[in-house]
Amino acid sequence: MNARTEPAPAKSDAVARPPLVRELLLVAGLFLVYKFGRQLATGHTGEAFRNADRVWDLERAVHLPGEGSVQSVLLHGDTLVHVANTYYATVHFPATVAFLVWLYLRRPTHYVWARRVLATVTTVALVGHLLFPLAPPRMLAATGLVDTARVYGPSVYGPPSSDHLSNQFAAMPSLHFGWALMVAIGLIVATRSRWRWLWLLHPVLTLLVIVGTANHYWLDAIVAGVLLALTLAVIHLPHRTRTTAGRGTEHLVPAEVPVDEPTLVGAGR
Template sequence: MLQVLLMGVVIGAYELGRHFADGRPSDAFAHARWLWDLERTLHLPDESAFQKWSLGWDGWVRAANEYYVRVHFPAIVLFMGWMWFRHREGWPRVRVVIAVTAAAALALHFAFPLAPPRMLPGHGFIDLMNVYGPSSYSSKPGEGMANQFAAMPSLHVGWALLVAWGAVHYGRGRWRFIMIAHPILTFLIVVVTANHYWTDGIVGCTIVVVTLWATSRVPALSDRKTERTGMSLRRDSVGA
């Protein structure tokens, strides 16, 4: 129960913090224009062209919106439950990774408010969630609890990568490799629905990868049963 409460506080603080980071639309649109130009300089694919190309296939739009709205939060919650009940040796590390990545993302929301592509005028984006439904935003930008100027970074993509990493790292059997499709599909969907730029997903993944690497260097967060058992025995012998 304590662990459930702790992670509830972490995720709740992140969501509440996103709300308090709202309210700088002029900066958010200026950053969006700057990021758009930067991506073109770096020769990243044009998000609007990708969306237009994708709309050549009928019937997938609502499914993509459903995936964006329905999968992200349940996936990370189920992943935490799976880690706690089935792979307790890795729980301390995963718990820290989720907390640290949420804190890093929140800091970026404050420092770099960013309007998503669907709000960027002059590039032909279609707000697929509002046009086709369902939408995860029940209010206009700047209103309500949801911060629609928090596109950078995308924890939709970052945490999808974490779930896939966890499934491959801790799981058994070939089935676990199916989860590799989760971050790939999530990345494509957040871009094609015009909720994020490519850079948002890249930064979200980078935060997760760096945090995973950093936690791998901390002995107390070792996710290997033998190492953790050895550490416990050493602590017991010192205490004796």
């Protein structure tokens, strides 16, 4: 009898797409918890300004470049500073939502991974905002920086005393930068194009914008980057198992799930 080799009935190595309604409720719930948690951090004005003085002095002590050097570039023209303010106000949430929607539709395994990472980073950041309220550099007279959104527009914030929709003393870590960096990393990992590294322009532009508009210190972005790195070290990304012939569609499984080996049928002598 001739021996032949054929694979045993294979289990699908593609992770099923999570139920849409559950994901919508989950993401919406996380957003509401975050917004509510930010409100808990309000009312610490004195502590927020004392922490701002400490952060500003620490940056000067370790010789970080001055935030004013970035802002001076933006202030060369009204158009440039207006574009920076618009980028700050309008790109943060839509870009992150678009990133998650695309992953959900095209890379479900990567979607689950990215959602877990973003949820973890956001939760830890919320705790940081509660424990370390921080006034942004635009509020600190010692910086000599201009509140570009208030002067040139558009602005997403009102006066701190009457702004009940946001916590303006939640500068560190910067979720603007942390989310933008995760979007870039997620798209680089989930795609194969040789141009995918250009996604790093998103966090780079975001960093320049949040610093140049005086909404964040350099240290806010550094802390966000460290937090994201630690989260990625704990929540492992999926790995490729094989590529579907003719389509180039990658099937992915979490690193801890083993892939079944082919079984030899009738090959025994």
